[in-house]
Amino acid sequence: MIRHVLHSWRSVRRGEVLVFIAAALLFGALDLTSLVEVDVGDHLVPVLVRHLSLPLVSCAVLLLCWLPAARSSPIHPARRARLVAATLLGSGLIIGVVYPLAELVPGTSICQLYAAKHGKPDCNAFRLTALIGDTLWVSMPALMLVGMLEFRALRRRQDQAAQDLLREHSQLRRHALGARLAALQAQVDPALLFDALVSVERAYDRHDPSASARLERLIRHLRVALPRLREAGATLGGEAELIASYLDLLRDLGGQPPAFEAELGSRGATSLPPMLLLPLVQRAIRLGAAGRCWLAADGTRITLGFDEEGLCHEDEELASLRERLAVLDARLTCTSGAGRTEFELQP
Structure with missing residues (x-):
């Protein structure tokens, strides 16, 4: 218990101290509004x-009482009761501290000046009604202040x-997408394999x-396309090899896929989610008759190009690919013209 109290006092934040100081100055300023009714004369500085x-x-007393309750578990069922109890305890301690302290502070109060001017009883004389009134005057604003702080904390x-x-949801979406991409990576077109x-x-x-x-090329494609169960993703070089083996396999089957070139430089080992580039190649083959395909890496940009125009129009395949990339915080742009189309991927 004592350790918790000491730890809570040491954990006080600058913002919390400023809030209590601002509240103290506000309550002091409310008392000073009585200056319009009392002529303090030469007593202005001591009164202030x-x-x-x-x-x-x-x-300060209220802050020390509030901190242990505020640093208690936020999900504890008795948290609100602790805060109320700490506030009431602090209010009682304030009365117990301020009453004797008021006798020691030099100068007179506005209440004493007002009493002297109008012939009222001395403000320092003990009266039960005054004690109750002061306790309410302290406890009610204290409860409001603590309630405001608890509301902000909540x-x-x-x-x-x-x-x-939101962060967990984003991570789950990423994991789900990773599983989908891994499943796509694991798929080998049975008709293509049979042919x-x-x-x-x-x-x-x-x-x-x-x-x-031909057999060597088939084995190479299977080695690249079959799932790598112990790998979390793919690399840019691996995706380039997958594209090349896929196009070679189509060529062996009598097709006329585009010639493929890859200029990756030192970016071949760059991590890349699987099955982002091959679907673009397959889509280009279905939509047109490109004669050349190239893959290049420059800085953070990955460019997949074809020597054919008109491949940028939005369709279901391209929308699905953009959806995957959005989950991965990546972006895909497409430019077409002058006899070529280029897809630019920024992972």
């Missing part, structure tokens, strides 16, 4: 010191919880000299 210092001491915790939920196997078999039956090379 007295009516500003005592609220500062009061708020809003801050709610905002933080909302941010945590390739039949083509290799027929080539061997014909004693075609290219049969061995």
Whole structure:
């Protein structure tokens, strides 16, 4: 218990101190409004010191009582009761501290000047009604101040919880997308695979000299396309190899896919989510008859280009790809003209 109290006092923040100081000055200023009714004469400076210092001491006592309750668990069922109890305790301590302190502070108060002017009883004389009134005057604003601080803390915790939920949701979306991309990476078109196997078999039956090379290319494509179960993603070099092996396989099947060139420099080992580039190549083959395809990396930009115009129009495939990239905080832009189309990816 004592350790918690000491730790809470050490954890006081500058903003909290400023709030209590501002509240003390505000309450002191409210008392000073009585100056319009009382002629203090030469007592102005002592009156100002007295009516500003005592609220500062009061708020310091309230701060020390409030901190242990404020630093308690925010989800504890008795938190509000602790805050109310701490505030009432602080209000009682303020009365117990300020009454004796008021006797020690030099100078006179506005109340004493007013009493002397109008023949009223001395303000320092003990009266039960005055004690009750002062206690209410202290406890009610103290409860309002503590309530405001608790409301701010609650809003801050709610905002933080909302941010945590959004961050968790974003991470879950990323993981889900990663699983989808891994599944896409693991897929090998069964029709394409069957046609390739039949083509290799027929080539061997014909004693075609290219049969061995075709088999090697098929094996290479399977080695690249089959899932890498222990890998979390892909690399730019791996995706380039996947595109090249896919186009070679289509060429062996009698198709006329575009020639492929890759200029990656030192960016070949750059991490990249799988199955972002190959779908663009497959889409370009379905939509047109590009004769050349190139992949280049420059800084943070990855460019996949084709020597054909008109591949930028939005369709379901391109919209799906943009959706994946949005989850990954990446961006895809497309430019077309002068006999070429280029997709620029900024991961």
